Amino acid sequence: MKKIILAFAALFLMVQASQAQLLPSFKLGVKGALNFSSLKSEGKWLNSDTKTGYQLGVWGRVGIAGFHVQPELYYSQKTAGFDPESESENGEVTLKSMDLPILLGTRIGLGPLGVRLQAGPVFSFAQDGKVDLKSATDFENYKKSSTGIIGGIGADIRNITIDLRYEHGLNNVSTKSDQNQKISMWSIGVGYAFL
Secondary structure, three states, X not given: OHHHHHHHHHHHHHHHHHHHHHOOEEEEEEEEEEEEEEEEEOOOOEEEEXXXXXXXXXXXXXXEOOEEEEEEEEEEEXXXXXXXXXXXXXXXXXXXXXXXXXXXXXXXXXXXXXXXXXXXXXXXXXXXXXXXXXXXXXXXXXXXXXXXXXXXXXXXXOOEEEEEEEEEXXXXXXXXXXXXXEEEEEEEEXXXXXX
């Protein structure tokens, strides 16, 4: 009789756990991050130094059956130092944009503790740009939008989220076709879920 009761109890717990995975979850929060970006180019005309910038914004997460979609919207400042072929024309580029990543992911963990794996596209819309050069050049011609791919890992500790991500630009951010520049960026962020 004890074996039958234990078997029913185990079956009941397994059914409850599987149903909990099928219930949708929703989170909404704010985040901030430091980013370390550089401009990569084909050929040897540009050697970009990695510089520090920041991100500030909001995020949401809708999950079901162990998978989730996490759209975000944040203001981003990406800075890259550069040194073109001519050593007299080194300087710094600051790109300010509204970024919209749409991440697909999964969470591994129990209760308030969990590790996330996420990846997806990111769409950037330029807000303002500044080019600081030691000498005059036609380097300030950047597109108003760009697309990239982003991926990384994260951890959830109750309402606190921590993320480590890598972003790689997919298209040329320069308006000049002979200066194929793409953003490359690492970021580490902290967020808070208030829902």
